[in-house]
Amino acid sequence: MRGYYYDQNRVYPVRPSKPPRRPWRAVLLLACTLLLLAGAGLCLRILLDMGANNQALASPAPTPGYSREEEWLDWWEEQEASAETTVERAPTGGQATLALLPQPEGEPHSFQEIYQENIQSIVSIWGESDRSYSFGTGVVLTEDGYVITNAHVIQGCSGVEVTLQDDRSYKALLVGMDSQSDLAVLKIDTDGLRPAILGDSALLEVGDSVVAIGNPLGQELRGTMTDGIVSAINRDVSVDGYTMSLIQTTAALNSGNSGGALINRYGQVVGITNMKMYAYDDTVEGLGFAIPTATVKAVADVLIRDGVVTGRPSIGITCYTVTEEMAEAYEIPVGVCVDEVKTGSDAEAQGILPGDVIVKANGLTVTDIDQLLTLKEGLKAGDTLELVLWREGEYLDRTITLVEQYVLDGDGP
Incomplete structure (x- = not known):
């Protein structure tokens, strides 16, 4: 079951990467960690005393400059990279169509x-x-x-x-x-x-x-x-x-x-x-x-x-609206902020980065995501969008070619 995480304290619609911190929880966690470390140290000392030469307890020395966190991140990126769906495809062209029936008259069923x-x-x-x-x-x-x-x-x-x-x-x-x-x-x-x-x-x-x-x-x-x-x-x-x-x-x-x-x-x-x-x-x-x-x-x-749903032109980004309040608080312009850039998209090829704020598209000022989506939906795959981006105080011009969304999602055969 897919999880939809809700955070009522979220300032803008970007999924948080981890739970919000709670100071009292941090103190409690630190105390518990110290107790666990003390217990683990005692157990380890007993084991070492029982068999200092036991090779089963030995482990290779870590590579200099390489942390456990980096090892985990490398593994996670490898998992993400291997997430392509390769299930064998069935022939398409079937004529089956689904029928939606009205509610029947009479008493509800038990x-x-x-x-x-x-x-x-x-x-x-x-x-x-x-x-x-x-x-x-x-x-x-x-x-x-x-x-x-x-x-x-x-x-x-x-x-x-x-x-x-x-x-x-x-x-x-x-x-x-x-x-x-x-x-x-x-x-x-x-x-x-x-x-x-x-x-x-x-x-x-x-x-x-x-x-x-x-x-x-x-x-x-x-x-x-x-x-x-x-x-x-x-x-x-x-x-x-x-x-x-x-x-x-x-x-x-x-x-x-x-x-x-x-x-x-x-x-x-x-x-x-x-x-x-x-x-x-x-x-x-x-x-x-x-x-x-x-x-x-x-x-x-x-x-x-x-076999696929076509006719959905994609810029290759996910984004959210930068409101006037957010613009004032973060000292950025009103517009549409890029949250993620899809791998393999022309947006990636043209160097668009997360954090860029789109302020114009095809010569029109963009102040919210609905304006950008409306403009995009009037186009088709292969058409281009002329974007003006704000990035760290500079305004940049980028031309992006739209692609079919199913291609970026990996939904095609």
């Missing part, structure tokens, strides 16, 4: 009925690579083996396996994935599956009863159902530089629920669960999110047909 109507449409997703593995949930879309899950479940995987409720397992091929919507479509070689009945998420109202079915914490707890209500609709949540419009729910979601079903009181799947909220310095409960079926249909239909 929890027991909802579970029995949907459990055979819920599958387990197991992804693996040379270095790691992931576990999630999927929902059957068609009788002939199309399955939907979250893109982040299979991100970086080299192989994926789908397990049905009757314990039959199949190698899955990747039809297509879309990082922006956090959706991926898989294909398994079988037929006679029970596809989920998809409801129209546009008909949901705050307060509607819903349940979630998925595999929290792994295979042993697969097929778990939790209940709650719709807490909010069209909730904009920004993660990894993308803003998703999601359904918010109180139904309990945990790691492993990613890609599972959010189901309305008539037994219709109205969302694909993908995220829950956390906080660094507070307890957060009952704040889960799901991708509405309106988005699921739009993306899945395109992925089944084409």
Whole structure:
């Protein structure tokens, strides 16, 4: 389950790299550390006295000038660099299209009925690579083996396996994935599956009863159902530089629920669960999110047909608005500040750096991110943006060629 971290003390919308410091916690941590070090020293002394010549206790001397922190950072960068998704691709060009049904008339279904109507449409997703593995949930879309899950479940995987409720397992091929919507479509070689009945998420109202079915914490707890209500609709949540419009729910979601079903009181799947909220310095409960079926249909239909979602020109950066208050506080101009530059983008090639503030684009003054996005959406991949940047007191001109977003996200074959 993807985590969405919330920090109410955050000044501007950049994800903090670590929790905020608390002085009293630092003192407590220091005291605990000293006690642990004292205990460790005593244990080490006993061990050394018992066998000073024991080679098992010996370790190679560290390389001069090379710290453990640097070793960890090198390992982490290696993991990031190897995050390419290399799952074998399925043929595209399929004609399957999803149908969203209206809510039926009559009495709502009982929890027991909802579970029995949907459990055979819920599958387990197991992804693996040379270095790691992931576990999630999927929902059957068609009788002939199309399955939907979250893109982040299979991100970086080299192989994926789908397990049905009757314990039959199949190698899955990747039809297509879309990082922006956090959706991926898989294909398994079988037929006679029970596809989920998809409801129209546009008909949901705050307060509607819903349940979630998925595999929290792994295979042993697969097929778990939790209940709650719709807490909010069209909730904009920004993660990894993308803003998703999601359904918010109180139904309990945990790691492993990613890609599972959010189901309305008539037994219709109205969302694909993908995220829950956390906080660094507070307890957060009952704040889960799901991708509405309106988005699921739009993306899945395109992925089944084409394998990628095209028509999204990208500058190759993530950014945020510099307000007048921020400009005054940090002594920078009002505009759009670059937060991250995508690897392989023309923005990277042209030397744009995090911290640069975009103040003009194609001759127009830019004061907030919406202006920049509106200007970009009127263009297509291959077009250019003439940017004026502020960097440490200087104004720089850069010409950036837009590219298809799926290329930078690594979603293509």
